[in-house]
Amino acid sequence: MNKKRAVVIGAGIGGLATAVRLALKGYETHLYEKNGSAGGKIGELRLEGCRFDTGPSLFTLPDLVDELFTLAGENPRDHFRYIPLESSCRYFWDDGMMLNAWTDRHRFAEEAEKVTGEPHENILGFLDECAELYDLTAGIFIFSPFYQFENFRKPESLHVARNFRKLHAFSTMHGVISRRFRSPKLIQLFDRYATYNGSSPYRAPGTLNVIAHLEHNMGAFFPEKGMREIVDALEGLANRCGVTIHTGEEVVSVVKEGKSIRGVETSSGITSCGVVVSDVDVIPFYRKLLKEEGPARKQERQERSTSALIFYWAMNRRFEELDLHNIFFSSDYPGEFRALRKGEVTDDPTVYLFASSRVVPRDAPAGKDNWFVMINVPYDRGQDWKRIVRAACANIIKKLGRRLGCDIEAAIDAEEVLDPKLIERLTASHRGALYGSSSNSRFAAFRRHPNVRNRYDNLWFVGGSVHPGGGIPLCLASARIACDMIPPAE
Numbered sequence: 001m002n003k004k005r006a007v008v009i010g011a012g013i014g015g016l017a018t019a020v021r022l023a024l025k026g027y028e029t030h031l032y033e034k035n036g037s038a039g040g041k042i043g044e045l046r047l048e049g050c051r052f053d054t055g056p057s058l059f060t061l062p063d064l065v066d067e068l069f070t071l072a073g074e075n076p077r078d079h080f081r082y083i084p085l086e087s088s089c090r091y092f093w094d095d096g097m098m099l100n101a102w103t104d105r106h107r108f109a110e111e112a113e114k115v116t117g118e119p120h121e122n123i124l125g126f127l128d129e130c131a132e133l134y135d136l137t138a139g140i141f142i143f144s145p146f147y148q149f150e151n152f153r154k155p156e157s158l159h160v161a162r163n164f165r166k167l168h169a170f171s172t173m174h175g176v177i178s179r180r181f182r183s184p185k186l187i188q189l190f191d192r193y194a195t196y197n198g199s200s201p202y203r204a205p206g207t208l209n210v211i212a213h214l215e216h217n218m219g220a221f222f223p224e225k226g227m228r229e230i231v232d233a234l235e236g237l238a239n240r241c242g243v244t245i246h247t248g249e250e251v252v253s254v255v256k257e258g259k260s261i262r263g264v265e266t267s268s269g270i271t272s273c274g275v276v277v278s279d280v281d282v283i284p285f286y287r288k289l290l291k292e293e294g295p296a297r298k299q300e301r302q303e304r305s306t307s308a309l310i311f312y313w314a315m316n317r318r319f320e321e322l323d324l325h326n327i328f329f330s331s332d333y334p335g336e337f338r339a340l341r342k343g344e345v346t347d348d349p350t351v352y353l354f355a356s357s358r359v360v361p362r363d364a365p366a367g368k369d370n371w372f373v374m375i376n377v378p379y380d381r382g383q384d385w386k387r388i389v390r391a392a393c394a395n396i397i398k399k400l401g402r403r404l405g406c407d408i409e410a411a412i413d414a415e416e417v418l419d420p421k422l423i424e425r426l427t428a429s430h431r432g433a434l435y436g437s438s439s440n441s442r443f444a445a446f447r448r449h450p451n452v453r454n455r456y457d458n459l460w461f462v463g464g465s466v467h468p469g470g471g472i473p474l475c476l477a478s479a480r481i482a483c484d485m486i487p488p489a490e
Contacts, residue, residue, distance in 0.1 A: 007275070023242050032249055169207050254276065
């Protein structure tokens with residue numbers, strides 16, 4: 001075993017961040033990625049003159065990316081630039097109502113009052129609650145391995161215990177929000193944040209209202225060259241830190257020896273190492289790489305998060321009504337989540353439409369648009385996805401056409417589709433679930449797989465299927481947590 005060599009399996013955002021941190025700790029770091037390029041879910045597609053970001057499209061907590069450059073002694077702005085957004089999202093309802101979610105909270109509250117009738121002081125009060133919730137929980141539940149006993153003795157944990165009622169752990173997100181607001185539209189707007197980790201506002205604990213704080217109080221941002229720029233910048237940083245990145249080289253098994261991992265096996269042979277970090281969904285990691293069925297089945301017993309059905313449409317005209325991020329709400333939000341729970345897709349889904357050309361003009365030809373059109377769908381349970389895709393496409397086109405007042409189908413020049421089965425094949429996300437296990441339980445955070453497994457003394461876990469969860473900020477947080485537990489190279 002080469003104790004000074006570290007292997008990271010999977011070059012998603014968590015794997016890239018981990019590789020940088022390990023190299024800075026003095027390890028000879030090797031990063032293995034089965035696909036032909038790094039990035040995991042943060043990919044890109046080119047179609048009919050358009051460029052599409054294929055995965056995550058919202059960028060919050062940019063300091064977590066900047067931190068990696070700073071640790072390496074570099075100025076982040078020399079390698080990676082992003083802009084603050086004036087509006088985090090534009091919301092549309094079928095009755096013709098539209099609301100801009102300005103990132104200036106006071107401006108947002110004033111517009112929301114004008115549009116929905118909800119008093120602006122109610123909105124600001126709720127956002128203050130979300131900020132307090134973040135201050136109360138972030139240090140313990142997001143940026144620490146809170147599942148370790150010693151963390152429960154920290155002053156921060158005692159502070160959480162004294163203020164436990166403020167967590168709203170025994171209420172649902174919707175329950176808390178519906179008590180704060182009278183406007184059904186504003187309730188729906190804030191309920192939507194449950195979908196940021198693949199959950200339901202009618203079942204996820206009220207603690208998750210903290211998610212709204214990130215956009216409405218801390219701000220939303222966007223990379224100057226698109227979301228893929230995050231990956232390109234971190235890949236460049238990893239190279240400068242001495243990380244060896246092996247793209248197109250899949251790890252097929254992990255070599256065990258007693259309580260240690262001795263190395264990993266790829267098509268090129270066995271690489272011995274003293275540290276292994278997995279950025280692979282934990283279920284296929286246990287089942288396929290570690291050859292341990294018991295832990296895989298234990299994880300499978302937890303409810304999976306939702307998946308996504310995404311249409312990438314190259315449009316032959318530009319739609320001035322749209323912003324960078326747009327939401328077209330379902331007229332029956334509870335019904336949409338009831339369908340998802342049953343493994344079905346409603347005929348009136350909430351549609352998310354992302355047009356990166358609003359910030360990166362070259363992402364679409366002049367006078368045209370690049371549409372990333374997504375709906376939440378259940379994880380793969382063997383459904384007839386061809387039928388679901390056809391029906392969803394027709395319903396989305398009808399919904400958008402009715403709201404935008406035009407023939408959407410006639411405006412589509414080219415199309416690519418990503419469904420849960422393809423998501424699983426491309427990213428190894430079990431059953432296409434985007435965030436691993438869901439948060440549809442007050443105990444979900446405690447059941448989420450930790451960043452370390454005590455059975456092995458040199459194996460750690462990062463990425464969206466482990467603590468603290470999915471999405472770019474949480475994956476970056478998982479890398480920080482894991483690497484803080486890994487000692488420097490001897």
